[in-house]
Amino acid sequence: MVAYDALKEAIIIGDEEKVPSLVQKALDEGVDAPDILNNGLIAGMEIVGRRFKAGEMFLPEVLFSASVMHKGLDLVNPLLAKSGHKGLGTIVIGTVEGDIHDIGKKIVGFLLEGTGYNVIDLGVDVKADSFAQAVAKHNPDVLGMSALLTTTMPRMGTTIELLKEKGLREKVKIIIGGAPINDQFASSIGADGYALEAGSAVDLVKKLLAG
Ligand code: B12
Numbered sequence: 001m002v003a004y005d006a007l008k009e010a011i012i013i014g015d016e017e018k019v020p021s022l023v024q025k026a027l028d029e030g031v032d033a034p035d036i037l038n039n040g041l042i043a044g045m046e047i048v049g050r051r052f053k054a055g056e057m058f059l060p061e062v063l064f065s066a067s068v069m070h071k072g073l074d075l076v077n078p079l080l081a082k083s084g085h086k087g088l089g090t091i092v093i094g095t096v097e098g099d100i101h102d103i104g105k106k107i108v109g110f111l112l113e114g115t116g117y118n119v120i121d122l123g124v125d126v127k128a129d130s131f132a133q134a135v136a137k138h139n140p141d142v143l144g145m146s147a148l149l150t151t152t153m154p155r156m157g158t159t160i161e162l163l164k165e166k167g168l169r170e171k172v173k174i175i176i177g178g179a180p181i182n183d184q185f186a187s188s189i190g191a192d193g194y195a196l197e198a199g200s201a202v203d204l205v206k207k208l209l210a211g
Contacts, residue, residue, distance in 0.1 A: 012044060037085075087118040091109075141173060144177070147178040156176050175204055
């Protein structure tokens with residue numbers, strides 16, 4: 001019997017010893033890596049996402065949970081690759097050109113990764129052309145752009161226009177976020193969605209990829 005409740009709890013409280021040891025124990029008992037991923041690691045991070053959204057967990061705690069979750073992920077990842085396990089989808093994410101704020105974008109990336117998506121983080125100060133190249137190269141299901149400055153928000157629109165020019169816009173769902181962004185701005189530039197915080201970003205991605 002796998003101690004999934006204990007594993008989830010260890011992720012929530014950020015226990016960096018218990019997470020890898022419980023994952024290793026489950027692997028030693030012959031439990032499938034995808035089972036541990038879905039019912040232990042992802043399930044734990046989903047609770048973290050919900051608590052963060054509800055204001056019951058705070059930023060440093062979320063980052064800590066994400067880092068201990070990664071310790072578990074490191075153990076199951078090689079086995080997942082061998083078993084041909086496919087994630088829920090690929091997300092390319094980055095902070096737009098001229099903007100170096102990345103704390104929020106990283107949390108969004110961690111939570112998406114923690115809930116089963118393959119996340120490619122392009123970093124900060126990402127030019128429209130680099131976003132376009134990444135879409136062409138990785139063929140992601142979703143492109144996420146972050147901006148924290150009112151002066152860099154327009155770059156999101158520039159990127160969408162460039163994707164249209166290159167015939168890439170229809171290949172990918174586009175979501176945006178960051179403190180100055182709202183729904184109205186998202187629709188004005190033709191993005192597919194906006195999320196106020198990381199928990200809602202996970203819900204948004206799920207919704208966009210379901211329909
Ligand atoms: C930390 C910080 C910095 C750090 C950034 C460190 C880093 N590695 O990120 C440093 C010190 C470097 C910095 C620099 C600057 N900053 Co600053 N910074 C902040 C601060 C205090 C917090 C931002 C933050 O991390 N918040 C916490 C995270 C968790 O929240 P978040 O980023 O909003 O992310 C959440 C959501 O927005 C959403 N989200 C975010 N991205 C995405 C993406 C997608 C796809 C989705 C769906 C959702 C999503 O989910 C996240 C998690 O829930 C804000 C103030 C504020 N209250 O926002 C100012 C702030 C953003 N900064 C500001 C300014 C002006 C600057 C500087 C220009 C200052 C200067 N004169 O040099 C420079 C700009 C440098 C540059 N070129 O980018 C202003 C912007 C004002 C404006 N209207 O444009 C703010 C609002 C401060 C202020 N009140 O004046 N800053």
